[in-house]
Amino acid sequence: MHGSASSLSASVSSWLLVLLCAVSGAYCLRRVRGWGGWGGAAAGEAVMGFGMALMAVPLGGGGAWRPAVLGAVFCAAALHAVWLLRGGLHHAHHLVGSLTMVYMAASAGSGNGHGAGLPLLTGALLLYYAGYVVLGGTRLITAGGPAAAAAAPTAHAAHAAHAAPTELIRACRLAMGMGMLAMLLSM
Secondary structure: OOOOHHHHHHHHHHHHHHHHHHHHHHHHHHHHHHHOOOOOHHHHHHHHHHHHHHHHOOOOOOOOOHHHHHHHHHHHHHHHHHHHHHHOHHHHHHHHHHHHHHHHHHHHOOOOOOOOOOHHHHHHHHHHHHHHHHHHHHHHHHOOOHHHHHHHHHOOHHHHHHOOOHHHHHHHHHHHHHHHHHHHHOO
8 A cells, every 4th residue: 555544544535425425416316217307406416416426536636627527517507406496495505505516616626726715605615514414414313203204194195106205315415415514624
């Protein structure tokens, strides 16, 4: 093995983040396919998961193409998120996530390496995602309570056959929120 223990640790954690984001993206893609349309929030989450996985891949010095390509992909995802806002403000998180990824791609492409972002904006995004992760974790913990068990038998059978388990969707969103937080912390 070459390199220090800290660089090996950083490489392992980067690959674990890649795996986490790719699995989340694959699950969201499966949800899109199962529901039969590309217009929903699951499509944006799938793009976000795969894009985050690609951004987290440790490439050494050979990734000069990545910031431009990812910036374009996440600009398109931001446009999709703006389109989703027609359904209500609860889709605003998709827009924040897409714009955050554009910001991180632009910061990575600035040539200054890590720490190239604006400290105030990075700090605000860190606070946002820390709150999102805490809130998402709280919702996930309370999702299996007695109210959820009482509501389960009354669910419409046709919808229940195509709906993904709410806890799994929340876990997927929580995983991507933690991934975003980890990437912002590494800026």
